[in-house]
Amino acid sequence: MRDVAIIGVGMTSFGEHWSKGFRELVVEAGTNALKDAGISGEKVDAGFVGTMASGKLIGQEHIGALIADFMGLNPIPITRVEGACASGSLALRQGIMAVSSGMHDTVVVGGVEKMTDLGTTGVTTALGGAGDQEWELFFGATFPALYALMARRHMIDFGTTEEMLASVSVKNHKHGSMNPNAQFQNQITLQDVLNSKMVANPLKILDCSPISDGAAALVLVPLEKAHSYTKKPVRILASAQASDTISLHSRESLTGVKSAQIASQNAYKYAKLSPKNIDVAEVHDCFSIAEIMAIEDLGFFKKGEGGIASLEGRTSLGGEIPINTSGGLKACGHPVGATGVKQLVELYWQLKGDAGNRQVKDANIGLSHNVGGSGATTVVHIVKGEW
Numbered sequence: 001m002r003d004v005a006i007i008g009v010g011m012t013s014f015g016e017h018w019s020k021g022f023r024e025l026v027v028e029a030g031t032n033a034l035k036d037a038g039i040s041g042e043k044v045d046a047g048f049v050g051t052m053a054s055g056k057l058i059g060q061e062h063i064g065a066l067i068a069d070f071m072g073l074n075p076i077p078i079t080r081v082e083g084a085c086a087s088g089s090l091a092l093r094q095g096i097m098a099v100s101s102g103m104h105d106t107v108v109v110g111g112v113e114k115m116t117d118l119g120t121t122g123v124t125t126a127l128g129g130a131g132d133q134e135w136e137l138f139f140g141a142t143f144p145a146l147y148a149l150m151a152r153r154h155m156i157d158f159g160t161t162e163e164m165l166a167s168v169s170v171k172n173h174k175h176g177s178m179n180p181n182a183q184f185q186n187q188i189t190l191q192d193v194l195n196s197k198m199v200a201n202p203l204k205i206l207d208c209s210p211i212s213d214g215a216a217a218l219v220l221v222p223l224e225k226a227h228s229y230t231k232k233p234v235r236i237l238a239s240a241q242a243s244d245t246i247s248l249h250s251r252e253s254l255t256g257v258k259s260a261q262i263a264s265q266n267a268y269k270y271a272k273l274s275p276k277n278i279d280v281a282e283v284h285d286c287f288s289i290a291e292i293m294a295i296e297d298l299g300f301f302k303k304g305e306g307g308i309a310s311l312e313g314r315t316s317l318g319g320e321i322p323i324n325t326s327g328g329l330k331a332c333g334h335p336v337g338a339t340g341v342k343q344l345v346e347l348y349w350q351l352k353g354d355a356g357n358r359q360v361k362d363a364n365i366g367l368s369h370n371v372g373g374s375g376a377t378t379v380v381h382i383v384k385g386e387w
């Protein structure tokens with residue numbers, strides 16, 4: 001098995017893109033990534049792209065072929081990968097395995113979703129398919145409702161408060177205000193979150209990630225060749241994926257995500273690192289409670305202490321472990337298939353020192369945590385600046 005490195009990244013801004021379609025978004029991100037890596041399309045051997053629900057959202061399937069065509073990459077193979085909101089990270093894992101195994105040398109990985117063409121009801125139904133359609137969505141348990149159940153249990157078991165939940169959104173909007181690609185660049189206060197309209201008690205609209213359009217891409221090569229493209233490649237230290245029950249009611253616990261605990265433990269083992277070694281992390285904050293559970297599941301804070309840690313600012317820029325410097329799903333936006341790849345784009349910029357005024361000082365090791373559905377799939381990557 002060969003070590004693998006990222007040599008270039010690109011993304012569109014996230015948000016409502018009324019003048020760009022799915023294919024324009026993915027071509028923009030892909031072209032930016034190739035340009036950043038300093039290579040042309042002829043150099044690419046294969047591609048993997050994550051998208052969750054293009055059929056329901058825009059009526060388009062056969063995404064691999066569409067992208068090969070519009071990126072001018074025919075006849076190389078481009079394969080679509082789907083794992084709900086973790087689709088982007090799954091595409092990255094496929095790309096890593098393709099390069100690591102020696103099957104391909106230069107692989108482009110992309111993630112894309114175009115969600116805003118459909119109204120909220122249509123999007124909510126499409127996203128609900130990431131849970132158990134027969135036993136959750138059919139009975140009205142949408143994603144905000146499922147995460148609200150987790151939030152309520154966390155509050156009962158550990159004394160987590162609505163202020164603690166709100167502090168996650170306040171911090172992520174603050175980080176998003178420093179990211180020109182973020183959907184929301186406005187800062188908000190705890191009171192703004194607490195006074196915002198209720199979506200699924202106790203989660204208000206400002207506890208939720210939005211409905212977004214966007215795409216992100218990156219280029220992978222074997223580590224041994226990476227320095228011939230860039231002085232500062234970012235090495236993949238670990239790629240781990242774990243699964244759990246599709247429905248929430250079958251879980252042992254509602255206050256943590258077992259697949260995230262297992263995937264992160266494996267990732268730390270592969271990388272020979274512990275949570276203390278991570279300088280910066282992008283985690284899956286689809287709802288404020290999801291970030292609190294993530295920082296516990298990843299071992300940054302003890303079980304039950306994620307809420308107070310957030311409220312105390314320990315996860316902010318300048319804190320002991322800066323979480324979601326991009327603004328996270330909450331403020332940067334959550335075009336679901338693109339999110340897992342965008343997390344690596346942000347980490348790449350952070351590790352190279354290219355993150356502008358949201359730069360984490362001396363960041364050298366980063367972690368991404370990308371969850372599908374309510375936790376039936378989790379993918380964790382650990383990356384390191386290699387220079």
Ligand SMILES: CC(C)(COP(=O)(O)OP(=O)(O)OC[C@H]1O[C@@H](n2cnc3c(N)ncnc32)[C@H](O)[C@@H]1OP(=O)(O)O)[C@@H](O)C(=O)NCCC(=O)NCCS
Pocket residue numbers: 085120124127143144184199205206208209210211286334373
């Ligand atoms: C929370 C949610 C239901 C709000 O949808 P909505 O009530 O239809 O809201 P609208 O689209 O009508 O937007 C109303 C306003 O709120 C803003 N808004 C919508 N969602 C927002 C969010 N999550 N955060 C901040 N502002 C938001 C809109 O920009 C709009 O502002 P404007 O009036 O200034 O233009 C929707 O964003 C949602 O479903 N989010 C969760 C997505 C999800 O489940 N993802 C997968 C996770 S696993």
